[in-house]
Amino acid sequence: MKTISIYDDLRANAYPGRGLVLGLSADGKRAAAAYFIMGRSVNSRNRVFVAEGDDMRTEAFDPAKLSDPSLVIYFPVRMFDGGMIVTNGDQTDTIYEKIKKCPECATAGCFVRALLKRTFEPDPPILTPRISGIIDLKDGGSYWLSILKSLDGEGEKAQRQFFSYEAKAGVGHFIHTYAGDGDPVPSFAGEPVAVEIPDDIDAFTKGLWESLNEDNKVSLFVRYISLENGGMETRMVNKNQ
Numbered sequence: 001m002k003t004i005s006i007y008d009d010l011r012a013n014a015y016p017g018r019g020l021v022l023g024l025s026a027d028g029k030r031a032a033a034a035y036f037i038m039g040r041s042v043n044s045r046n047r048v049f050v051a052e053g054d055d056m057r058t059e060a061f062d063p064a065k066l067s068d069p070s071l072v073i074y075f076p077v078r079m080f081d082g083g084m085i086v087t088n089g090d091q092t093d094t095i096y097e098k099i100k101k102c103p104e105c106a107t108a109g110c111f112v113r114a115l116l117k118r119t120f121e122p123d124p125p126i127l128t129p130r131i132s133g134i135i136d137l138k139d140g141g142s143y144w145l146s147i148l149k150s151l152d153g154e155g156e157k158a159q160r161q162f163f164s165y166e167a168k169a170g171v172g173h174f175i176h177t178y179a180g181d182g183d184p185v186p187s188f189a190g191e192p193v194a195v196e197i198p199d200d201i202d203a204f205t206k207g208l209w210e211s212l213n214e215d216n217k218v219s220l221f222v223r224y225i226s227l228e229n230g231g232m233e234t235r236m237v238n239k240n241q
Helices: 006-011 091-101 107-115 201-211
Strands: 019-024 030-038 047-052 055-060 077-080 083-087 130-136 142-150 158-165 171-176 193-196 217-226 232-238
Touching: 006 171, 006 193, 006 201, 019 083, 019 130, 019 142, 030 083, 030 130, 030 201, 047 217, 047 232, 077 091, 083 091, 091 107, 091 130, 107 130, 107 142, 107 158, 130 171, 142 171, 158 171, 201 217, 201 232
Parallel strands: none
Antiparallel strands: 019 030, 019 171, 030 217, 047 055, 055 077, 077 083, 083 130, 130 142, 142 158, 171 193, 217 232
């Protein structure tokens, strides 16, 4: 399997939108996750990431400038017994509640069934895809990614794609909402891209943040989780400080 540098990929794309990476550190001992948001409008750029226990939520940096919270304020990250959910919208809670109601079910099964009830965002003409990921810490850090997007470009029908990966040391997979800048912005297409995951969480955080477009980047979250004992390291960067 060929991997690419996610830093090079990001530098070549001024507006990937919201992006999600799941994988395994190069030493094979820690599950790795990264999630970033970007924005072109005042409403989208007016956000910060805020920790709430082991979870993470978005918050308006300047509440006076918040015009519509429905698609910009949510929990991107929620932890559950044995894993972590990361998404770009309130489908985080849909997945989390499904897992809570069916603890005897396989994590992957809950993830898929929950997202079969969801669709892309109601923001025509963009129809922003919903991207989601889940890490199964009880299965060696294996992970799933999903994208829910418009099938016809008109907002009538949806296509739901799911990708399952067994964890491999030093490898992650990267998916994002938009293929690039545009008016309207085109949706991501194809499979998630295999990328390199380093051992050093600070180097990974720095590399990601510096590779995102300076004008459009808003916030970044990175977390490494020990497969042995569940210990976590977390980094968050907000352009609005």
